[in-house]
Amino acid sequence: MGDREYLYRFYRDEDQSQVEAFRCAARRRPWEAKAQVVIREAPSCLGTEEGNEIFVAVAGDLVVGVVVCAPDPFEPNTVWIKSLGTHVDYKKQGIATNMKFRVMGEFALRTGSAVAVVSEVHKYNIPMLRLNDKLEVSRAPSTEHGKYFDCVIQAEPDIETQNNFHS
Numbered sequence: 001m002g003d004r005e006y007l008y009r010f011y012r013d014e015d016q017s018q019v020e021a022f023r024c025a026a027r028r029r030p031w032e033a034k035a036q037v038v039i040r041e042a043p044s045c046l047g048t049e050e051g052n053e054i055f056v057a058v059a060g061d062l063v064v065g066v067v068v069c070a071p072d073p074f075e076p077n078t079v080w081i082k083s084l085g086t087h088v089d090y091k092k093q094g095i096a097t098n099m100k101f102r103v104m105g106e107f108a109l110r111t112g113s114a115v116a117v118v119s120e121v122h123k124y125n126i127p128m129l130r131l132n133d134k135l136e137v138s139r140a141p142s143t144e145h146g147k148y149f150d151c152v153i154q155a156e157p158d159i160e161t162q163n164n165f166h167s
């Protein structure tokens with residue numbers, strides 16, 4: 001299925017049941033299971049002090065990708081990607097890459113200035129590390145979580161890939 005068939009948009013109430021049952025993790029990969037838990041819990045955390053926002057990729061009525069983000073409460077030009085997942089049946093079609101680009105465009109546009117898009121990626125999470133490599137995301141061993149990398153990419157408000165999410 002080609003990229004054009006997916007729509008990238010803001011989360012809606014009608015997505016709740018699919019997001020809460022979203023399956024992006026492979027068996028026996030605990031770092032993927034952790035990312036999946038964050039996604040599944042995200043709808044029930046909306047509106048709390050965590051300030052999470054959810055965006056989805058959809059194919060018709062089907063949720064095929066989810067990204068959970070939150071602006072850093074102390075750093076106005078920093079946004080955290082708390083989890084990013086592609087449904088197990090839809091991987092390797094560019095969905096996660098498109099979602100990450102859109103997070104960059106969305107928050108840089110909103111802020112009107114450069115924004116640091118930050119995430120923590122487990123050192124064995126090869127798909128996510130490779131994806132980040134392709135985007136030239138910089139990484140350094142996390143000072144807080146030994147098995148993770150802190151990954152950062154700077155998003156400019158005039159980046160070419162300045163796609164944001166549909167409402």
Ligand SMILES: CC(C)(COP(=O)(O)OP(=O)(O)OC[C@H]1O[C@@H](n2cnc3c(N)ncnc32)[C@H](O)[C@@H]1OP(=O)(O)O)[C@@H](O)C(=O)NCCC(=O)NCCS
Binds near residue numbers: 121
């Ligand atoms: C990581 C993840 C989000 C990637 O989603 P995806 O939609 O399949 O990724 P994309 O199609 O955009 O892949 C882009 C690039 O990432 C790399 N990549 C993706 N999957 C890969 C894999 N299984 N092995 C190696 N590289 C991989 C490739 O470089 C790929 O480019 P290519 O297709 O031209 O080779 C997905 O595997 C997933 O949901 N994993 C479980 C949840 C998770 O661990 N999330 C990250 C932690 S927050």
